[in-house]
Amino acid sequence: MYQLLDGKATALQIKDEIANEVRHLTEQGHRAPHLAAVIVGTDGASMTYVANKEKSSHEVGFTSSVYRMSETTSEQQLLETIEFLNNDSDIDGFIVQLPLPKHINEQKVVNAISPKKDVDGFTPYNIGRMVLGEDCFTPATPMGICTLLERYGIETEGKHCVVVGRSNIVGTPVANLLSRNKKSANCTVTLCHSRTRNLKEITLQADILVVAIGKPEFITADMVKPGAVVVDVGIHRVPDASKKNGYRVIGDVKHSEVDPLCSWVTPVPGGVGPLTIVSLLENTLKAYKRSHQM
Ligand code: NDP
Numbered sequence: 001m002y003q004l005l006d007g008k009a010t011a012l013q014i015k016d017e018i019a020n021e022v023r024h025l026t027e028q029g030h031r032a033p034h035l036a037a038v039i040v041g042t043d044g045a046s047m048t049y050v051a052n053k054e055k056s057s058h059e060v061g062f063t064s065s066v067y068r069m070s071e072t073t074s075e076q077q078l079l080e081t082i083e084f085l086n087n088d089s090d091i092d093g094f095i096v097q098l099p100l101p102k103h104i105n106e107q108k109v110v111n112a113i114s115p116k117k118d119v120d121g122f123t124p125y126n127i128g129r130m131v132l133g134e135d136c137f138t139p140a141t142p143m144g145i146c147t148l149l150e151r152y153g154i155e156t157e158g159k160h161c162v163v164v165g166r167s168n169i170v171g172t173p174v175a176n177l178l179s180r181n182k183k184s185a186n187c188t189v190t191l192c193h194s195r196t197r198n199l200k201e202i203t204l205q206a207d208i209l210v211v212a213i214g215k216p217e218f219i220t221a222d223m224v225k226p227g228a229v230v231v232d233v234g235i236h237r238v239p240d241a242s243k244k245n246g247y248r249v250i251g252d253v254k255h256s257e258v259d260p261l262c263s264w265v266t267p268v269p270g271g272v273g274p275l276t277i278v279s280l281l282e283n284t285l286k287a288y289k290r291s292h293q294m
Contacts, residue, residue, distance in 0.1 A: 005148050010152075011278045018281055022060055031090075033063070035093055036091045037053055040073050075109070092291060094117055144278060148266065162203050162208070164203065164252075174212070229263055231265075236250050236251070
């Protein structure tokens with residue numbers, strides 16, 4: 001019988017820990033940590049993500065602000081907003097919600113974020129330090145995956161971890177983190193992508209399978225070794241007339257057939273997603289402590 005890596009419950013527990021710390025800080029007369037978010041345009045999923053980040057910030061006692069910019073915002077206007085946030089000493093960390101409209105160069109925007117406030121961990125500075133194993137802001141989703149495995153005491157040392165997907169924000173950093181020489185890591189990692197040959201042969205070797213490909217229910221039972229730990233990063237909205245909001249959320253793994261094979265598996269929703277937000281909060285608290293020299 002498989003067990004759930006319950007991201008929702010773990011996130012609640014960590015949020016409680018953060019809230020206690022924030023309460024302690026404000027009782028001592030310090031201001032609360034402040035997380036800001038910039039959103040360009042009105043993409044439904046992005047608006048939901050930003051709303052969830054705002055809600056979670058309030059839950060732990062952070063100050064939260066959202067900079068909403070129109071779809072037609074120019075790259076220059078966005079860069080000026082980033083410059084403002086970089087220099088505002090009341091803001092400890094901020095994120096720019098991706099994806100951005102096509103006319104804006106995403107990497108140029110990310111590069112403009114001060115590494116000290118880059119709580120998403122996307123800037124070259126933080127990515128470079130992560131690869132070197134130096135103290136840094138670790139990208140939120142990979143950090144959340146590692147936290148989930150660690151909190152559930154999943155044995156990782158010497159295990160074969162197959163990561164499917166090599167994006168800069170999920171696949172590549174999680175592959176790096178799980179291969180590091182440290183506790184809750186030390187995996188032998190194989191990183192797969194769209195040019196990988198015989199994907200199924202490789203995923204069948206995985207003790208730990210991390211899936212971040214952005215293709216609904218792509219991973220099926222015939223691709224999973226019995227007893228594997230499966231982490232599903234995918235998030236897709238599919239129309240569902242039986243739901244009040246008209247859709248339901250599914251992942252990159254076909255859970256109806258894969259879950260019975262697993263020892264542990266993340267549900268979708270309620271798996272990796274909540275941990276991503278919590279990691280953002282943890283990074284913001286870290287940025288706050290750094291700027292207050294705590
Ligand atoms: P990207 O689209 O940036 O990357 C997808 C990766 O999957 C690419 O490396 C691509 O390979 C690879 N890929 C695509 N098709 C195949 C295939 N048939 N076989 C093997 N590899 C394939 O996605 P992201 O990493 O940004 O996101 C992945 C999923 O995770 C999405 O559903 C996204 O919504 C979700 N997500 C969830 C988060 C959370 O908090 N839970 C946070 C971030 C993302 P190639 O490089 O060759 O193109």
